[in-house]
Amino acid sequence: MEGIHLLGEWYGCPAEPLLTQADALRDLCRRAVDESGLTIVGDRFFQFEPHGVTGTVLLAESHLAIHTWPEAGFVTVDVYVCNYTTDNTAKAERVFEALERALQPAHTRFQAIHRGGRKRAPPCCPAKHFVLRDPAR
Amino acid sequence: MEGIHLLGEWYGCPAEPLLTQADALRDLCRRAVDESGLTIVGDRFFQFEPHGVTGTVLLAESHLAIHTWPEAGFVTVDVYVCNYTTDNTAKAERVFEALERALQPAHTRFQAIHRGGRKRAPPCCPAKHFVLRDPAR
Numbered sequence: 001m002e003g004i005h006l007l008g009e010w011y012g013c014p015a016e017p018l019l020t021q022a023d024a025l026r027d028l029c030r031r032a033v034d035e036s037g038l039t040i041v042g043d044r045f046f047q048f049e050p051h052g053v054t055g056t057v058l059l060a061e062s063h064l065a066i067h068t069w070p071e072a073g074f075v076t077v078d079v080y081v082c083n084y085t086t087d088n089t090a091k092a093e094r095v096f097e098a099l100e101r102a103l104q105p106a107h108t109r110f111q112a113i114h115r116g117g118r119k120r121a122p123p124c125c126p127a128k129h130f131v132l133r134d135p136a137r
Numbered sequence: 138m139e140g141i142h143l144l145g146e147w148y149g150c151p152a153e154p155l156l157t158q159a160d161a162l163r164d165l166c167r168r169a170v171d172e173s174g175l176t177i178v179g180d181r182f183f184q185f186e187p188h189g190v191t192g193t194v195l196l197a198e199s200h201l202a203i204h205t206w207p208e209a210g211f212v213t214v215d216v217y218v219c220n221y222t223t224d225n226t227a228k229a230e231r232v233f234e235a236l237e238r239a240l241q242p243a244h245t246r247f248q249a250i251h252r253g254g255r256k257r258a259p260p261c262c263p264a265k266h267f268v269l270r271d272p273a274r
Contacts (some may be wrong), residue, residue, distance in 0.1 A: 001211050005144070009253055045197050056193040056200060062227050063193060063202050067219070070238035075138050076252055078215070082204070113248065115147055115213055 001116040003062060003082035004089045010077065015051075015070035019103070022047040022055065029057050029064055032098035033132045036091040038081065061088050064095060075103055078092025082116065138253035140199060140219035141226045143233045147214065149243025152188075156240070159184040159192065166194050166201055169235035173228040174199035175218065198225050201232060212240055219253065 017024045022045040033040050038059050045055035051071060057064040061081040068075050079096045081088040100108065154161045159182040169204045170177050175196050182192030188208060196199040197217040205212050218225040237245065 001206055002215075003211060003213070007142070007250065007252070041183040041185075041191065042181045044193065044195055045177045046178040048178075048197075054178065054195050054200065056181065056195065056202065058181055058191050058193065060185075062204055062213075063191065064192065065200050065202060065215075065217070067199055069138055069221075072138060074253070075139070076138075076199075076217075076219075078202075078214070078217070080202070080213075082213075085207075111250065112142065113250075115144070116211070 001082055001084060003080060003091055003115040005078065005080040005113040005115050006074050006092055007098065007111045007113065008075075008077045009109040010075040010094065010103055010105030011073065011108070013068075013073045013103045015073060016030065019053065019068040019070035019073070019075065020051050022053045024029050025053050025066065025068065026055055028102050029055065029066060031055055032095045032102075033059065033064060036094040038088065038095065041091065061091075064111065066099070074104075075105070080115070138219055138221060140217060140252040141227055141229055142215065142217040142250040142252050144248045144250065145212075145214045145233065145237065146246040147212040147237065147242030148210065148245070150205075150210045150212050151239045156190065156205040156207035156210070156212065157188050159164055159190045162203065162205065163192055163240050165204060165236065166192065169203060169232045169239075170194055170196065173231040174237065175225065175228045175232065181271050198228075203236070210243075212242070217252070243244060 026045040038061050038072045041060050042058040055066050065078040079092045081092040163182040175198050179195040191207045192203050202215040216229045218229040
């Protein structure tokens with residue numbers, strides 16, 4: 001049950017339409033998952049009033065979660081996949097990158113966390129790496 | 138949009154009924170959230186065949202996600218809350234602890250990740266801490 005969990009904080013995203021409209025964000029997320037080769041088993045999105053969207057796509061391989069604060073141009077995204085029968089890391093990265101391309105953050109923070117595996121890890125285990133990415137990459 | 142994200146990997150959980158039955162796990166998750174004082178805005182759970190459950194509860198404050206592998210007694214859980222208008226950290230911890238009490242892991246791994254906040258963090262920022270918890274605590 002080893003897995004990889006990609007976590008993004010995206011700043012300076014254009015608000016319209018993806019940060020404000022649940023249906024548009026849901027369509028984007030489902031399309032990104034479908035095109036990655038991961039398998040959708042359900043989803044749920046919620047439209048906040050006056051603005052903001054929260055949503056998840058359940059995967060056979062675990063989940064995608066996304067939250068938007070359009071008033072701040074801010075988004076958090078999680079893509080977590082288990083590598084139960086095959087290594088799904090590249091597919092998770094494809095979903096993450098497709099969402100980032102669509103949401104166009106000016107600045108990003110990124111972490112990738114290895115999950116599962118050993119029952120016991122040493123204290124202060126460097127289980128994640130922390131990478132600052134240039135939005136112009 | 139500061140927030141806290143609690144991530145657990147729980148080993149040695151009894152399989153029946155919570156790791157195998159989506160309805161039972163959904164009820165547990167919703168009850169844990171309700172009792173914490175966080176606000177549910179939706180949920181979606183999926184029952185795998187022959188076994189296993191994946192599910193999310195959408196919160197006004199972000200989300201809860203849980204995945205079970207009953208054949209291995211293994212569970213991963215995420216509780217992520219933003220602290221937009223108030224500090225929801227204690228409520229997130231209450232959800233996490235209620236689920237852990239119910240699912241009875243023999244061993245756990247735990248990480249807490251601070252999300253949002255500054256646009257730029259220094260390289261190798263210790264954005265998370267890693268704590269090994271004694272299941273007998």
